[in-house]
Amino acid sequence: xxxxxxxxxxxxxxxxxxxxxxxxxxxxxxxxxxxxxxxxxxxxxxxxxxxxxxxxxxxxxxxxxxxxxxxxxxxxxxxxxxxxxxxxxxxxxxxxxxxxxxxxxxxxxxxxxxxxxxxxxxxxxxxxxxxxxxxxxxxxxxxxxxxxxxxxxxxxxxxxxxxxxxxxxxxxxxxxxxxxxxxxxxxxxxxxxxxxxxxxxxxxxxxxxxxxxxxxxxxxxxxxxxxxxxxxxxxxxxxxxxxxxxxxxxxxxxxxxxxxxxxxxxxxxxxxxxxxxxxxxxxxxxxxxxxxxxxxxxxxxxxxxxxxxxxxxxxxxxxxxxxxxxxxxxxxxxxxxxxxxxxxxxxxxxxxxxxxxxxxxxxxxxxxxxxxxxxxxxxxxxxxxxxxxxxxxxxxxxxxxxxxxxxxxxxxxxxxxxxxxxxxxxxxxxxxxxxxxxxxxxxxxxxxxxxxxxxxxxxxxxxxxxxxxxxxxxxx
Amino acid sequence: xxxxxxxxxxxxxxxxxxxxxxxxxxxxxxxxxxxxxxxxxxxxxxxxxxxxxxxxxxxxxxxxxxxxxxxxxxxxxxxxxxxxxxxxxxxxxxxxxxxxxxxxxxxxxxxxxxxxxxxxxxxxxxxxxxxxxxxxxxxxxxxxxxxxxxxxxxxxxxxxxxxxxxxxxxxxxxxxxxxxxxxxxxxxxxxxxxxxxxxxxxxxxxxxxxxxxxxxxxxxxxxxxxxxxxxxxxxxxxxxxxxxxxxxxxxxxxxxxxxxxxxxxxxxxxxxxxxxxxxxxxxxxxxxxxxxxxxxxx
Numbered sequence: 001x002x003x004x005x006x007x008x009x010x011x012x013x014x015x016x017x018x019x020x021x022x023x024x025x026x027x028x029x030x031x032x033x034x035x036x037x038x039x040x041x042x043x044x045x046x047x048x049x050x051x052x053x054x055x056x057x058x059x060x061x062x063x064x065x066x067x068x069x070x071x072x073x074x075x076x077x078x079x080x081x082x083x084x085x086x087x088x089x090x091x092x093x094x095x096x097x098x099x100x101x102x103x104x105x106x107x108x109x110x111x112x113x114x115x116x117x118x119x120x121x122x123x124x125x126x127x128x129x130x131x132x133x134x135x136x137x138x139x140x141x142x143x144x145x146x147x148x149x150x151x152x153x154x155x156x157x158x159x160x161x162x163x164x165x166x167x168x169x170x171x172x173x174x175x176x177x178x179x180x181x182x183x184x185x186x187x188x189x190x191x192x193x194x195x196x197x198x199x200x201x202x203x204x205x206x207x208x209x210x211x212x213x214x215x216x217x218x219x220x221x222x223x224x225x226x227x228x229x230x231x232x233x234x235x236x237x238x239x240x241x242x243x244x245x246x247x248x249x250x251x252x253x254x255x256x257x258x259x260x261x262x263x264x265x266x267x268x269x270x271x272x273x274x275x276x277x278x279x280x281x282x283x284x285x286x287x288x289x290x291x292x293x294x295x296x297x298x299x300x301x302x303x304x305x306x307x308x309x310x311x312x313x314x315x316x317x318x319x320x321x322x323x324x325x326x327x328x329x330x331x332x333x334x335x336x337x338x339x340x341x342x343x344x345x346x347x348x349x350x351x352x353x354x355x356x357x358x359x360x361x362x363x364x365x366x367x368x369x370x371x372x373x374x375x376x377x378x379x380x381x382x383x384x385x386x387x388x389x390x391x392x393x394x395x396x397x398x399x400x401x402x403x404x405x406x407x408x409x410x411x412x413x414x415x416x417x418x419x420x421x422x423x424x425x426x427x428x429x430x431x432x433x434x435x436x437x438x439x440x441x442x443x444x445x446x447x448x449x450x451x452x453x454x455x456x457x458x459x460x461x462x463x464x465x466x467x468x469x470x471x472x473x474x475x476x
Numbered sequence: 477x478x479x480x481x482x483x484x485x486x487x488x489x490x491x492x493x494x495x496x497x498x499x500x501x502x503x504x505x506x507x508x509x510x511x512x513x514x515x516x517x518x519x520x521x522x523x524x525x526x527x528x529x530x531x532x533x534x535x536x537x538x539x540x541x542x543x544x545x546x547x548x549x550x551x552x553x554x555x556x557x558x559x560x561x562x563x564x565x566x567x568x569x570x571x572x573x574x575x576x577x578x579x580x581x582x583x584x585x586x587x588x589x590x591x592x593x594x595x596x597x598x599x600x601x602x603x604x605x606x607x608x609x610x611x612x613x614x615x616x617x618x619x620x621x622x623x624x625x626x627x628x629x630x631x632x633x634x635x636x637x638x639x640x641x642x643x644x645x646x647x648x649x650x651x652x653x654x655x656x657x658x659x660x661x662x663x664x665x666x667x668x669x670x671x672x673x674x675x676x677x678x679x680x681x682x683x684x685x686x687x688x689x690x691x692x693x694x695x696x697x698x699x700x701x702x703x704x705x706x707x708x709x710x711x712x713x714x715x716x717x718x719x720x721x722x723x724x725x726x727x728x729x730x731x732x733x734x735x736x737x738x739x740x741x742x743x744x745x746x747x748x749x750x751x752x753x754x755x756x757x758x759x760x761x762x763x764x765x766x767x768x769x770x771x772x773x774x
Contacts (some may be wrong), residue, residue, distance in 0.1 A: 228760065241708065242756045439578075441578070
């Protein structure tokens with residue numbers, strides 16, 4: 001075995017560059033296949049199949065993001081539906097149902113305080129009581145800023161001065177706290193201006209909604225992640241679970257902004273994908289699809305375009321220095337830290353990245369063509385569990401596997417919907433609402449039988465079959 | 477002034493809730509000490525007990541309902557223990573977390589399949605028959621109305637905590653479990669079967685949870701999705717009191733119940749469900765190292 005390996009290396013040496021370029025070609029092959037399939041699907045698929053594809057795409061986006069966090073960096077998150085929901089609600093609220101005037105000051109202060117705290121954390125890595133004290137002070141100042149004159153310079157100056165004084169007192173350096181104060185004031189007035197403008201115009205474009213959603217979600221993820229990711233194992237799982245439930249309760253109860261659980265938000269317009277890209281690209285898409293593309297087809301192209309970008313991003317991150325750092329953190333955090341990997345920073349980065357992907361998926365879900373309706377039930381604990389099932393089923397630490405998992409779960413869900421409609425009787429029980437049982441069983445079985453996931457299992461089977469076949473040919 | 481008049485009533489309902497949190501917290505502690513696993517299905521044990529009891533109490537009496545419910549709970553606990561035991565040698569923390577989550581939602585789904593999605597009301601243990609249904613007796617105490625069922629909850633919790641204490645101090649299995657919690661290798665060397673201890677601790681935690689479910693089912697209605705919230709609040713109490721520390725868990729559970737009830741009743745009634753989780757997040761934010769200190773030293 002070893003000898004043959006050495007021989008192959010010896011042989012490879014002369015044509016190394018040719019081999020290398022071949023290997024490069026080989027590794028881009030999946031992407032090429034992906035692109036080709038992506039372009040020609042609307043040519044053959046009907047409307048209902050396109051709808052399924054759109055759902056699979058949204059789930060794939062979520063699963064790829066969560067897999068970066070769970071599979072590569074080894075940090076569990078049971079609250080990912082919260083980020084999905086934040087993205088969806090941010091874009092739906094901004095586009096359809098602008099924030100009512102009386103909520104705007106409080107909300108912009110909230111965003112400002114979050115931004116200020118984020119700056120404080122990133123500069124000082126402040127923890128515990130120090131952070132709590134700073135947060136309290138920021139909130140107090142935000143209340144004060146409403147009384148002060150409307151020009152943003154005055155509150156910014158007051159913020160900066162008080163926070164600088166706090167910085168000296170709290171021994172975290174005056175300029176860091178001052179910068180946090182100025183950022184808080186700046187972001188507060190910025191978001192107030194933005195929300196006022198949105199209210200005056202009666203809504204923004206979906207793209208703006210998506211971008212703002214990503215910004216807000218990343219901010220929240222940074223704040224939560226920088227604190228929560230210090231925890232390990234069970235504590236981390238429980239903390240993310242608690243976070244997810246709190247966010248869901250806010251969606252449910254803050255009816256002035258989110259519409260609550262009985263109404264939800266409806267009539268969310270879809271994104272006209274072809275209207276927002278250059279004419280050349282539009283004609284290329286139309287050529288690939290063979291003629292006119294329906295609204296749903298356009299949306300399919302949009303969603304899977306994002307999936308393609310996310311997969312390229314994920315694969316490249318995994319292969320890069322950052323990806324190696326993630327895997328080092330997964331293997332052993334202590335060892336990684338002792339080798340000079342800034343474990344805390346990498347963990348927070350991957351958390352924010354996966355939250356941002358979830359937020360994009362949320363916006364895409366909210367603007368889904370022909371549906372345009374969201375309510376809090378779509379972002380509850382069960383959704384987080386479904387995401388977990390997708391990642392686990394597809395295989396942790398496998399980007400392509402999470403797409404496989406997303407597709408499998410979505411198809412399973414479609415089947416169960418049909419089962420629900422059929423109202424089968426079994427032992428006197430009506431078989432409806434089987435999702436939790438099936439997902440629970442899948443989770444347990446996969447963890448016990450194939451902990452590496454479906455993608456790895458298929459790959460192993462194929463390579464085993466290939467070996468058996470080539471061996472028999474060589475011997476025969 | 478009107479708000480302050482509500483305080484005694486809120487404290488009473490807080491103590492009732494807190495007792496359940498305390499029992500769930502003890503369940504977490506029992507399993508954590510013997511396996512180092514946080515069992516995400518802990519709240520589901522309470523749910524199973526409450527559902528079985530609620531269904532049976534409507535037809536029969538307590539003497540049938542209580543043993544059946546506890547037996548059902550123990551069965552579920554034993555099942556989860558087996559699921560955790562199969563891969564425990566090669567499993568990472570994430571694997572075990574995912575398995576217990578899977579078990580948790582599976583049982584929730586089964587309960588929903590068998591008993592439906594709506595809440596099931598149960599008659600109180602001791603009460604007056606009045607026009608077809610049993611009405612609870614009420615007492616007045618410091619301006620609050622105390623129902624006899626709430627006394628039952630407090631009394632049963634007290635008994636269970638006392639029983640636990642005696643069990644771990646004097647019985648052979650209890651001592652074996654304590655030995656396992658201190659040092660698993662050492663326990664193996666002196667001839668304790670760690671696998672049996674793990675199964676025993678799961679069954680015990682589940683039985684406790686089921687008893688809690690039975691006594692609480694007349695106060696809060698039994699519902700198939702009550703488990704997640706109860707589990708998280710109980711975990712919050714367990715962390716507050718220190719994982720593995722039974723007395724601390726009980727005190728923390730009752731305090732948590734009172735705080736939740738007071739803040740929910742007086743300040744933010746819209747967000748009363750979120751209070752326990754916010755407290756949990758705040759604790760984990762502010763003192764992550766304090767919570768892990770015991771493990772780091774070991």
